[in-house]
Amino acid sequence: MKLAALEARPFGAPEGLRLLCEARPLLLFRRPLPLGVLARTHGAAEGLHAGVDVLATDPDEGIKGVSPRTHCVAECRRSPSFDMGMLARMSSLTQKDLEGVLALRDIAPGSPAWSLLDTCARRELAVGDILLHAGQANDRMHFVLGGLLSVRLAKTSEPLTTIGPGGTVGELSVVDTMPATAFVVAEQPTRVLTVLGDAFWKLVEASPDFARHVITTVTAQVRRSTVSLVRSLDANAELEASAMIDGLTGVYNRRWLLDRCDRLAARAAVDGAPFALFMLDVDHFKKFNDTYGHPAGDAVLVAVAKALVACVRPSDHVARYGGEEFVVVLPGTILERAREVAERTRTAVSQLEVRGTDGAPLPTVTISIGVVALSVEAALAPLIARADALLYEAKKNGRNRVEG
Numbered sequence: 001m002k003l004a005a006l007e008a009r010p011f012g013a014p015e016g017l018r019l020l021c022e023a024r025p026l027l028l029f030r031r032p033l034p035l036g037v038l039a040r041t042h043g044a045a046e047g048l049h050a051g052v053d054v055l056a057t058d059p060d061e062g063i064k065g066v067s068p069r070t071h072c073v074a075e076c077r078r079s080p081s082f083d084m085g086m087l088a089r090m091s092s093l094t095q096k097d098l099e100g101v102l103a104l105r106d107i108a109p110g111s112p113a114w115s116l117l118d119t120c121a122r123r124e125l126a127v128g129d130i131l132l133h134a135g136q137a138n139d140r141m142h143f144v145l146g147g148l149l150s151v152r153l154a155k156t157s158e159p160l161t162t163i164g165p166g167g168t169v170g171e172l173s174v175v176d177t178m179p180a181t182a183f184v185v186a187e188q189p190t191r192v193l194t195v196l197g198d199a200f201w202k203l204v205e206a207s208p209d210f211a212r213h214v215i216t217t218v219t220a221q222v223r224r225s226t227v228s229l230v231r232s233l234d235a236n237a238e239l240e241a242s243a244m245i246d247g248l249t250g251v252y253n254r255r256w257l258l259d260r261c262d263r264l265a266a267r268a269a270v271d272g273a274p275f276a277l278f279m280l281d282v283d284h285f286k287k288f289n290d291t292y293g294h295p296a297g298d299a300v301l302v303a304v305a306k307a308l309v310a311c312v313r314p315s316d317h318v319a320r321y322g323g324e325e326f327v328v329v330l331p332g333t334i335l336e337r338a339r340e341v342a343e344r345t346r347t348a349v350s351q352l353e354v355r356g357t358d359g360a361p362l363p364t365v366t367i368s369i370g371v372v373a374l375s376v377e378a379a380l381a382p383l384i385a386r387a388d389a390l391l392y393e394a395k396k397n398g399r400n401r402v403e404g
Contacts, residue, residue: 101143101166101193104210113207120195125186130155131169132184138173139197147190152183162187171214172221174200248298249305251326252319261317261329262380268331275331275374276338279387280308280345280367282324283399288365296356297324300365303354311345327384335373335404342369342402350400368394371404 107113122145125131131149132138144167150159151169160182163169173180174197195203204211244256252260268275282288282304289297301324308318308328317329328345330338346367354362370390372383387404394403 101145101168104143107207107209111207113203113210116199116202116206117193117195120193120199123192123194125149125190125192127186127188129186129190130183131186131192132173132180132182134181134183135179138170138180139177141168141170141174141195141200143168143193143195145191145193147186148188149190149192150185150187152185155183155185159185159187168217171200172218175214175218246305246320249302249320251305251309252317254319254321257319257321257327257329258380261319261327264329264331265374265380265383268374273332274334276333276335276372277327277329277383277387278338278342278345278369278371278402278404279321279325279327279384279391280342280369281326281391281395283366283368283395285324285365288363292356292362296362299356300354300362303352304349304365304367307348307352308345311348312341316341321384327387333373335371338371338373339402339404342371342404345369346400346402366400368399369402369404370394371402 104113104117123142125147131142134153144163144165146165149163149167149169151161151163152159163184169184170180204214244252244260246253265275267273282300285297285300288300301320305318305320305326308326312318312328312330315331316333317331319327319329321327328341330341333341346369349367350364352364354365356362368391370387370393372387372390374383390403394401397403
């Protein structure tokens with residue numbers, strides 16, 4: 001009896017290896033057998049993989065004898081396009097294939113784990129093949145036998161990391177039954193041994209060494225994720241902080257003032273706590289810029305900002321409102337005390353010695369200030385509007401003075 005064309009694919013116990021001929025099943029094995037088989041019949045034989053013998057005549061008589069080289073199982077079906085070389089490429093799983101797998105390194109030779117691995121399927125991945133899809137359920141762990149896998153947040157994004165021979169992937173989603181969190185893509189032609197969920201947990205029960213590896217690997221993945229999350233949060237905090245800082249002077253910017261300071265004013269209104277601020281403007285700043293140039297004007301703004309910070313408490317806040325205008329926020333401060341701080345600040349600025357980019361001294365500058373305290377307002381905007389009106393009153397009354 002001559003065998004028809006066959007199609008091979010990985011298959012697990014207990015059905016074993018099934019061969020179909022032109023008329024009816026030639027062999028039906030009920031336990032795991034080698035993938036490579038030399039099938040002999042009454043009248044003819046087809047060589048599938050030399051060196052491994054399975055002797056039988058038909059399904060009724062069953063198996064006459066089996067070689068001890070029992071490693072892997074497959075199902076073979078009729079297919080006109082079958083290539084005999086396929087069986088050679090899917091030859092038996094050997095100890096050499098697994099010796100580099102870290103998860104299996106400490107498993108004893110006689111452990112039941114090896115019998116479980118014999119029933120697991122292998123898969124050949126071409127470059128670009130996706131082993132795991134982010135967001136999709138995954139119930140299997142993969143041992144990398146050869147090649148290289150990459151882990152990506154998106155199919156076409158840059159790899160976050162790579163997994164080479166001896167590595168594993170997929171165990172985290174098997175353990176927590178959650179979808180995969182990333183794409184795993186073959187960077188090179190890659191061979192993997194796939195362990196389904198049931199076999200995975202049987203391996204855990206059969207081998208404390210494998211269980212220890214799983215715990216270590218999953219813990220390491222969780223730790224890496226935690227560290228990555230902390231770093232990401234820190235980076236976001238830094239970005240948020242930098243978005244609130246004026247790039248020239250180093251004090252807070254208008255965005256901070258309208259966001260964070262508005263909350264401070266609202267809280268003070270609810271608590272009935274004192275809250276004051278003053279707004280200031282560098283006198284004749286446009287004329288100064290036109291005369292001495294913008295680099296000199298920038299040097300003046302930096303010097304004024306430093307003077308403002310030096311004149312207030314650590315609990316107070318200085319922000320650049322825009323151009324040559326600044327706002328100084330004084331939480332917990334009554335109006336009378338705020339006037340004193342404003343006057344001290346005005347004096348300090350008038351005594352500044354500022355030098356230009358060439359090192360030459362620049363003319364002294366002065367500031368005009370409008371001071372207000374929280375009264376009926378529960379928000380920052382009307383408070384700033386009152387301070388701005390008082391600031392222009394100070395300019396109208398001769399500049400270099402405090403109003404409020």
